[in-house]
Amino acid sequence: MAEAQSAAKSGETLLYLTDEQLRQGAEAMFFAYRGFTADPDRILTGLSYGRAHHRALHFIHGAPGTTVNNLLNILGVTKQSLNRVLRTLIEDGLVESKVGRTDKRERHLYLTEAGEALERELSDAQRARMRAAFRQAGPEAVAGFRRVLEAMMDPEMRRQFARLREGRG
Amino acid sequence: MAEAQSAAKSGETLLYLTDEQLRQGAEAMFFAYRGFTADPDRILTGLSYGRAHHRALHFIHGAPGTTVNNLLNILGVTKQSLNRVLRTLIEDGLVESKVGRTDKRERHLYLTEAGEALERELSDAQRARMRAAFRQAGPEAVAGFRRVLEAMMDPEMRRQFARLREGRG
DNA sequence: CTTGGAATGTCAACAAGGCTGACGTAAACT
DNA sequence: AGTTTACGTCAGCCTTGTTGACATTCCAAG
Numbered sequence: 001m002a003e004a005q006s007a008a009k010s011g012e013t014l015l016y017l018t019d020e021q022l023r024q025g026a027e028a029m030f031f032a033y034r035g036f037t038a039d040p041d042r043i044l045t046g047l048s049y050g051r052a053h054h055r056a057l058h059f060i061h062g063a064p065g066t067t068v069n070n071l072l073n074i075l076g077v078t079k080q081s082l083n084r085v086l087r088t089l090i091e092d093g094l095v096e097s098k099v100g101r102t103d104k105r106e107r108h109l110y111l112t113e114a115g116e117a118l119e120r121e122l123s124d125a126q127r128a129r130m131r132a133a134f135r136q137a138g139p140e141a142v143a144g145f146r147r148v149l150e151a152m153m154d155p156e157m158r159r160q161f162a163r164l165r166e167g168r169g
Numbered sequence: 170m171a172e173a174q175s176a177a178k179s180g181e182t183l184l185y186l187t188d189e190q191l192r193q194g195a196e197a198m199f200f201a202y203r204g205f206t207a208d209p210d211r212i213l214t215g216l217s218y219g220r221a222h223h224r225a226l227h228f229i230h231g232a233p234g235t236t237v238n239n240l241l242n243i244l245g246v247t248k249q250s251l252n253r254v255l256r257t258l259i260e261d262g263l264v265e266s267k268v269g270r271t272d273k274r275e276r277h278l279y280l281t282e283a284g285e286a287l288e289r290e291l292s293d294a295q296r297a298r299m300r301a302a303f304r305q306a307g308p309e310a311v312a313g314f315r316r317v318l319e320a321m322m323d324p325e326m327r328r329q330f331a332r333l334r335e336g337r338g
Numbered sequence: 339c340t341t342g343g344a345a346t347g348t349c350a351a352c353a354a355g356g357c358t359g360a361c362g363t364a365a366a367c368t
Numbered sequence: 369a370g371t372t373t374a375c376g377t378c379a380g381c382c383t384t385g386t387t388g389a390c391a392t393t394c395c396a397a398g
Contacts, residue, residue, distance in 0.1 A: 144313025
């Protein structure tokens with residue numbers, strides 16, 4: 001049985017993908033994701049924070065003034081789940097929540113100085129590893145990496161991703 | 170603007186990586202991993218199983234007869250955590266645990282017929298998405314994807330990964 | 339041969355962080 | 369005025385990670 005073949009974009013790009021190749025891809029994804037989160041996780045343990053806090057800080061940093069609802073869509077969790085995390089961050093003075101001017105139902109979220117500091121610490125740790133990996137693999141590999149990751153997202157998430165990318169140039 | 174330039178593999182590999190590029194890489198990783206696990210997760214909800222069960226089934230399938238300790242090293246969790254998952258799988262007749270012949274302390278793990286069936290179902294779902302992503306991105310992108318992921322792993326995990334790959338050809 | 343430690347695996351209890359459901363409040367919309 | 373939207377919160381559940389205590393088995397030193 002011819003398992004996987006396609007003519008891709010141009011011409012006859014036949015692409016045979018064995019189950020074994022796909023298994024290896026899946027395992028690579030698993031191990032790499034562990035590495036990807038390992039450094040910030042290490043920093044967070046002992047601060048009574050977890051990966052969920054990192055994610056919130058990351059996306060608030062990237063889109064200051066975003067609303068709770070917006071963050072919910074990006075993170076793909078329930079508001080109860082997000083709220084627990086957000087509450088502790090606000091209590092600890094890392095995140096500020098401002099009532100919306102035009103729509104007073106909305107809360108706009110911003111990082112405080114302390115929040116920015118922690119976000120930077122976490123992201124720096126994560127970026128150091130990514131930078132090393134990108135350098136080691138080379139620019140063409142990085143382009144391929146990005147292409148595959150985008151193709152692997154849910155379409156909805158791909159739109160979110162594109163929107164975030166545009167929003168920051 | 171030439172953001173990332175290099176002389177590729179040989180020679181002067183100059184590679185400028187802005188923080189913004191690295192942020193995008195991190196976000197791509199986050200969204201893609203969600204997509205990567207979405208399909209098997211959907212199957213598992215309602216079966217009182219979770220992602221941890223999938224991982225156990227996956228690696229037992231790939232290395233039949235492996236010991237609990239071995240699995241521990243691959244999965245990177247505590248033995249207590251793994252044991253809970255393993256116990257339910259054994260109770261439900263998906264995994265068989267045989268006392269070691271030479272060393273009776275060890276338990277060798279095998280998938281039963283039912284275990285193989287569920288593993289196949291989960292992996293098929295995951296592979297379908299990966300296959301689509303790989304096809305869409307093209308073979309060169311896939312090669313780059315693999316290179317970056319390997320570079321992103323902890324060295325210890327990279328060794329594990331290589332060992333698994335060899336073990337299956 | 340015995341004994342003490344190391345290795346392997348099991349049981350119990352707890353915490354983080356997902357989830358659903360229900361409810362309340364304030365603001366906006368129609 | 370009534371409905372919908374955005375947000376917060378309480379209560380309770382599940383999965384899956386953690387540490388601590390314990391049983392069994394093996395092995396090596398005395």
